[in-house]
Amino acid sequence: MKEFEPKIVAFVCNWCTYAGADLTGTSRIHYAPNVRVVRFPCTGRIDYNLIIKAFERGADGVIVSGCHPNDCHYTSGNFHARRRWIVFRTLLEYIGIDPRRIIFSWVSAAEGAKWADLVNKAVREIRELGPAKEFINMKQWYEFEKALGGFRG
Amino acid sequence: MARIGVFVCHCGENIAATVDCEKVAKACAQLPGVAYSIDYKYMCSDPGQNLIREAIKEKNLTGVVVAACSPRMHEPTFRRACAEAGLNPYLCEMANIREHCSWVHPKSEETTLKAIDIVKTIIAKVRKNQPLYPIKVPVTKTALVIGGGIAGIQAALDIANAGHRVILVEKEPSIGGHMAQLSETFPTLDCSQCILTPRMVEVAQHPSITLYTYAEVESLTGFIGNFVARIRKKAKSIDEKLCTGCGECVNACPIKKIPSEFNMGLGTRPAIYIPFPQAVPNKPVIDRSRCTYFRTGKCRFCESKCPTKAIRFDQNDEVINVQVGAVVVATGFTVLESTFFPEYGYGQYKDVVTGLQFERILSASGPTLGEVRRPSDGAIPKKVVFITCAGSRDPAKGIEYCSKICCMYTAKHAMLYKHKVHDGQAYVFYMDIRATGKGYDEFVRRAIEEDHVKYIRGRVSRVYERNGKIVVCGADTLLGAEPVEIEADMVVLATAGVANPGAEELAQALHISYDRHRFFTEAHPKLRPVETNTAGIFLAGACQSPKDIPESVGQASATASKVVALFSRDELTREPIVAVVNRCAPPLYSTCVGCFMCQTACPYSAIEREELRTRDGTLVKTVARVNPGLCQGCGTCVAFCRSKSIDLQGYSNEQMYAEVVELFAE
Numbered sequence: 001m002k003e004f005e006p007k008i009v010a011f012v013c014n015w016c017t018y019a020g021a022d023l024t025g026t027s028r029i030h031y032a033p034n035v036r037v038v039r040f041p042c043t044g045r046i047d048y049n050l051i052i053k054a055f056e057r058g059a060d061g062v063i064v065s066g067c068h069p070n071d072c073h074y075t076s077g078n079f080h081a082r083r084r085w086i087v088f089r090t091l092l093e094y095i096g097i098d099p100r101r102i103i104f105s106w107v108s109a110a111e112g113a114k115w116a117d118l119v120n121k122a123v124r125e126i127r128e129l130g131p132a133k134e135f136i137n138m139k140q141w142y143e144f145e146k147a148l149g150g151f152r153g
Numbered sequence: 154m155a156r157i158g159v160f161v162c163h164c165g166e167n168i169a170a171t172v173d174c175e176k177v178a179k180a181c182a183q184l185p186g187v188a189y190s191i192d193y194k195y196m197c198s199d200p201g202q203n204l205i206r207e208a209i210k211e212k213n214l215t216g217v218v219v220a221a222c223s224p225r226m227h228e229p230t231f232r233r234a235c236a237e238a239g240l241n242p243y244l245c246e247m248a249n250i251r252e253h254c255s256w257v258h259p260k261s262e263e264t265t266l267k268a269i270d271i272v273k274t275i276i277a278k279v280r281k282n283q284p285l286y287p288i289k290v291p292v293t294k295t296a297l298v299i300g301g302g303i304a305g306i307q308a309a310l311d312i313a314n315a316g317h318r319v320i321l322v323e324k325e326p327s328i329g330g331h332m333a334q335l336s337e338t339f340p341t342l343d344c345s346q347c348i349l350t351p352r353m354v355e356v357a358q359h360p361s362i363t364l365y366t367y368a369e370v371e372s373l374t375g376f377i378g379n380f381v382a383r384i385r386k387k388a389k390s391i392d393e394k395l396c397t398g399c400g401e402c403v404n405a406c407p408i409k410k411i412p413s414e415f416n417m418g419l420g421t422r423p424a425i426y427i428p429f430p431q432a433v434p435n436k437p438v439i440d441r442s443r444c445t446y447f448r449t450g451k452c453r454f455c456e457s458k459c460p461t462k463a464i465r466f467d468q469n470d471e472v473i474n475v476q477v478g479a480v481v482v483a484t485g486f487t488v489l490e491s492t493f494f495p496e497y498g499y500g501q502y503k504d505v506v507t508g509l510q511f512e513r514i515l516s517a518s519g520p521t522l523g524e525v526r527r528p529s530d531g532a533i534p535k536k537v538v539f540i541t542c543a544g545s546r547d548p549a550k551g552i553e554y555c556s557k558i559c560c561m562y563t564a565k566h567a568m569l570y571k572h573k574v575h576d577g578q579a580y581v582f583y584m585d586i587r588a589t590g591k592g593y594d595e596f597v598r599r600a601i602e603e604d605h606v607k608y609i610r611g612r613v614s615r616v617y618e619r620n621g622k623i624v625v626c627g628a629d630t631l632l633g634a635e636p637v638e639i640e641a642d643m644v645v646l647a648t649a650g651v652a653n654p655g656a657e658e659l660a661q662a663l664h665i666s667y668d669r670h671r672f673f674t675e676a677h678p679k680l681r682p683v684e685t686n687t688a689g690i691f692l693a694g695a696c697q698s699p700k701d702i703p704e705s706v707g708q709a710s711a712t713a714s715k716v717v718a719l720f721s722r723d724e725l726t727r728e729p730i731v732a733v734v735n736r737c738a739p740p741l742y743s744t745c746v747g748c749f750m751c752q753t754a755c756p757y758s759a760i761e762r763e764e765l766r767t768r769d770g771t772l773v774k775t776v777a778r779v780n781p782g783l784c785q786g787c788g789t790c791v792a793f794c795r796s797k798s799i800d801l802q803g804y805s806n807e808q809m810y811a812e813v814v815e816l817f818a819e
Contacts, residue, residue: 030257030258036816037249037253038813039224041801042787047791057814059817074789075664077789081792
């Protein structure tokens with residue numbers, strides 16, 4: 001049987017992790033192709049509703065990564081992200097998402113190899129967890145929504 | 154309906170080797186809103202850019218997606234190309250299929266599918282892109298320089314000589330900083346004051362420089378080109394216009410035994426004092442915490458002796474607000490006190506001094522008038538031990554970094570000591586000798602070979618007093634860790650250079666970042682070494698990390714060139730990636746509920762309160778408003794907003810949700 005290939009979305013900041021992932025490319029370090037990157041100016045910008053939205057739509061895992069503490073391009077955006085994450089994590093089980101499906105990390109613009117490791121680790125761990133089933137019933141809702149004229153935000 | 158053009162770049166073989174670019178272009182052509190999709194060998198080349206420009210005109214495109222390298226690389230290139238063809242540049246986005254795809258995955262079907270996914274999400278984003286326009290802000294062509302040491306002096310002079318106004322703020326009564334305290338400078342052994350004091354005078358006399366000594370910057374608001382600084386001018390208790398600097402008051406003061414800050418506690422000063430003879434301005438201040446009149450209400454000897462009646466006991470601190478366009482932070486550093494070192498006697502032995510104290514002992518204007526005499530009994534020391542890396546490179550002391558200047562000034566100290574005490578012997582305990590500047594290594598060799606300074610590689614474990622001598626116990630690691638014991642007359646510690654007390658408070662007042670050692674952080678350690686992450690604030694000198702004089706001066710001139718470049722324009726344009734708060738038609742006016750969570754989240758204090766009123770002036774509600782000049786576009790407020798009323802241009806909720814949803818679209 002073919003191995004389960006999880007779909008993972010990475011929410012990353014422009015200044016550190018996105019640049020770090022660029023460096024992974026420049027250094028030609030290969031990693032698993034399961035991750036799709038969404039670029040934000042700062043981890044502070046990442047609204048956790050977006051993470052829930054990703055899971056609703058069928059993501060099996062989410063990576064959130066930005067600048068190391070004290071390295072934020074905007075001074076404190078990553079601290080806000082971290083604080084928000086601590087609160088958000090306690091709500092995850094309530095909404096029915098396994099907290100292990102979200103991987104929070106810091107990857108700086110100089111840590112190309114760390115980005116590759118992070119992606120590989122995320123893929124390995126989420127593969128073990130299996131496909132996300134929590135929002136499987138949402139599919140019908142989206143078909144209904146589509147019939148009404150598509151996605152509205 | 155959107156008409157988006159998709160341009161897939163092969164980047165020679167860089168992308169095409171692992172991704173089937175033709176297939177990507179074909180797949181994208183099927184997506185809703187895509188009017189044109191093509192692949193080409195090099196999109197960034199002239200013909201490639203022409204392809205985009207012509208397609209915009211011919212196909213009447215409303216958006217452009219370039220699937221190529223990282224937007225951090227070529228986004229400006231392609232946005233410019235779009236602007237040239239008449240399309241708003243912010244309707245162009247890049248899909249990164251090189252760094253994030255072709256370079257990190259092998260040639261396979263899956264890699265191509267990933268590339269399609271990446272382009273798909275960006276197409277979804279561009280569908281929601283709005284035209285944006287660069288923000289224009291005026292520039293106040295006055296610079297604020299904080300700190301009047303050599304770095305601040307150099308920056309102020311360079312900016313003023315370029316024809317701009319400068320406000321120089323120094324917290325001590327005189328400018329000059331640490332350089333004024335030094336005896337001679339390495340590697341040339343020229344007299345520090347001789348090269349510094351002309352610069353100090355030039356600052357004082359420069360028509361474009363306003364000098365505020367005994368003053369501190371309390372806060373800074375505003376943004377690049379448009380800062381407002383609040384400066385507290387501490388009461389000097391003299392009328393500077395009347396004072397001639399004759400010094401009668403200084404002689405009259407009955408309190409004479411106050412340790413002099415300038416002489417690092419080795420000399421004394423009165424309560425009304427001029428810090429050193431060449432001080433600029435050469436006018437005294439009253440130290441109110443020590444003055445008898447301010448403590449007991451009686452005395453006023455200085456007032457009775459003043460020939461011009463310039464003493465003002467009733468003077469108050471004056472707080473002024475100044476408008477400036479740029480700020481140079483040059484607040485310098487300090488050195489660890491010897492009391493920090495239990496192994497060297499917690500500073501309880503008078504003859505264990507710091508490097509900066511030894512500078513004062515060597516200085517012709519110092520407490521011993523340039524003769525090398527030890528502090529305890531004034532005897533000429535015949536054996537002096539210099540200990541480098543006192544604190545530096547010592548994780549146990551919390552200082553992992555190298556203080557950089559100590560190797561050189563220790564060699565200088567040992568050399569100057571030998572020049573003054575010919576029959577004396579100097580020993581230097583060192584870990585490594587770091588002499589990496591022009592003429593520096595030669596200088597150290599000269600100390601060793603010509604002046605016969607004894608260098609011992611090893612660390613000192615203990616310093617204690619025995620029969621009036623200071624015993625230094627260490628090991629010589631080059632002789633197999635052989636124990637060494639030297640009975641010295643004096644010990645000089647090259648204590649670590651550390652951030653100034655109050656560095657954190659200043660950084661917070663200026664909204665600039667600092668590292669865990671409280672040194673201010675540059676925007677990029679290599680490519681933007683004199684800028685901070687706050688636009689319009691620059692760093693010069695040792696407030697960023699310990700530095701020697703040439704480096705501080707070089708950095709100061711670099712900040713000056715940055716400031717002058719900034720001032721060369723009458724207005725600035727900024728990326729319009731800023732947050733905006735919703736405004737809508739009456740009766741709602743705005744969906745903002747006025748909770749001001751965004752205000753607590755904003756690191757730049759860019760969120761203001763705005764009163765929304767009807768036409769006849771009745772207050773409807775108070776809501777948030779973003780000052781586009783202050784906003785740097787981090788978007789933290791957007792994630793905070795409870796009513797989803799604040800949005801970030803260029804990364805709007807609509808765009809971000811569209812990207813996420815597109816990833817899983819069937």
